[in-house]
Amino acid sequence: SAxxxxxxxxxxxQRGTSLTIQCQVxxxxxxxxxxxxxxxxxxxxxxTANQGSEATYESGFVIDKFPISRPNLTFSTLxxxxxxxxxxxxxxxxxxxxxxxDTQYFGPGTRLTVL
Amino acid sequence: KQEVTQIPxxxxxxxxxxxxxxxxxxxxAIYNLQWxxxxxxxxxxxxxxxxSSQREQTSGRLNASLDKSSGRSTLYIAASxxxxxxxxxxxxxxxxxNLFFGTGTRLTVIP
Numbered sequence: 001s002a003x004x005x006x007x008x009x010x011x012x013x014q015r016g017t018s019l020t021i022q023c024q025v026x027x028x029x030x031x032x033x034x035x036x037x038x039x040x041x042x043x044x045x046x047x048t049a050n051q052g053s054e055a056t057y058e059s060g061f062v063i064d065k066f067p068i069s070r071p072n073l074t075f076s077t078l079x080x081x082x083x084x085x086x087x088x089x090x091x092x093x094x095x096x097x098x099x100x101x102d103t104q105y106f107g108p109g110t111r112l113t114v115l
Numbered sequence: 116k117q118e119v120t121q122i123p124x125x126x127x128x129x130x131x132x133x134x135x136x137x138x139x140x141x142x143x144a145i146y147n148l149q150w151x152x153x154x155x156x157x158x159x160x161x162x163x164x165x166x167s168s169q170r171e172q173t174s175g176r177l178n179a180s181l182d183k184s185s186g187r188s189t190l191y192i193a194a195s196x197x198x199x200x201x202x203x204x205x206x207x208x209x210x211x212x213n214l215f216f217g218t219g220t221r222l223t224v225i226p
Contacts, residue, residue, distance in 0.1 A: 006158075033214075042204065042216040043159075058213070092158055094214075101146055101166060104206075104214060108158040 002027055002097045004107035012113045013083055020079045021110045023093035028073035034066070037090040037109070046091075049076045083114045117142045117209050121217035128195055129225050136190040136220045138205035143183050146208040150179050150190050153202045153219070162203075163190070195224045 003026040013019050023032065034046040047057045047068055055068040069077045080087050090109040096102040118141045128134050138148070147166045151159040163172045163179040165188070171180040178191040188205055202221045206214040 042218045043206075043214075044216075045213050090156075094159075103161050103164045104149060104208075105161060106151075106159040109156075111156065 001103070002029065002095060002105040004093060004095060004105055006091075006093060006107040006110050008110055009108065010111040010113075012115065014115055015084055017083055018079055018081045019083065019112060020077050021091055021093075023076045023078070023107055025074045025095050027097065029095040029097060030073070031095060032070065032076045033094040033104075034068065034076070034078045035092045035094060035106075037092065039088070043092065046078070080112065083112075085114045088112055088114045117145075117207060117215040119205060119207055119215050119217040121203075121205060121220050123220060124218065125221040125223075127223040127225060130195060130197060132195050132224075133191070133193050134195055134222070136192070136203050136205075136222070138188040138190070138217055140186045140188075140207045140215070142209060143186050144209055145183065148179075148181055148188050148205060148207045149214070150177075150188075151204045151206065153204060155202075159204065192222075195222075197224045197226050200224050 005024045007022045032049045035043040037043050045058050046061045047055045049055045049068045049070040051070045067079045092109045094106045096104045120139045122137045149164045150162040153159050165172045165181040176193040181188045200223050202219040204219045206216045
């Protein structure tokens, strides 16, 4: 199994500012994923982050708004830039421990509120 | 695009009842299907993973089945307890990297 931690657990931010969310996995993983869960909704994939390459973004998400770093096999960051109230969501990072056929584990999430 | 539907959206049962949650998906070309539990304001806890070649998986009071050809999965919870109260999400993995999530079933077990 994998243990995934995220910081911060929650934050309240002003419109127009940026927030960087950190994700730490207790083992080396090839792929890490960032998801968004808007209030009352299910999870939507933002991007896939592989170490040593640019993140791959899903339709509707762009690098300028959600820049991602993946400096090593255990860590990733997601920045939510120039925030608006519509960005208020739970942001979760996730990783399968050994490939796409394996169980995918999730961090506890970062609850973001934008005023 | 894969679409995942969960029925019912909410379910309330008395403690001790057995119950079934349903998940359906539109594209049967999947690697696997995973059931998660999410407590309010928290992240996801993996409950069961069923590979595309498997028919079911069991863990304690939980049993998940998969009928890939018909695009359906069920999560059976035996002898429900108040601690089972949570939102249950199913997710299917198709090609590439994405997990497609259903909208969840919010379960309340009444003591």
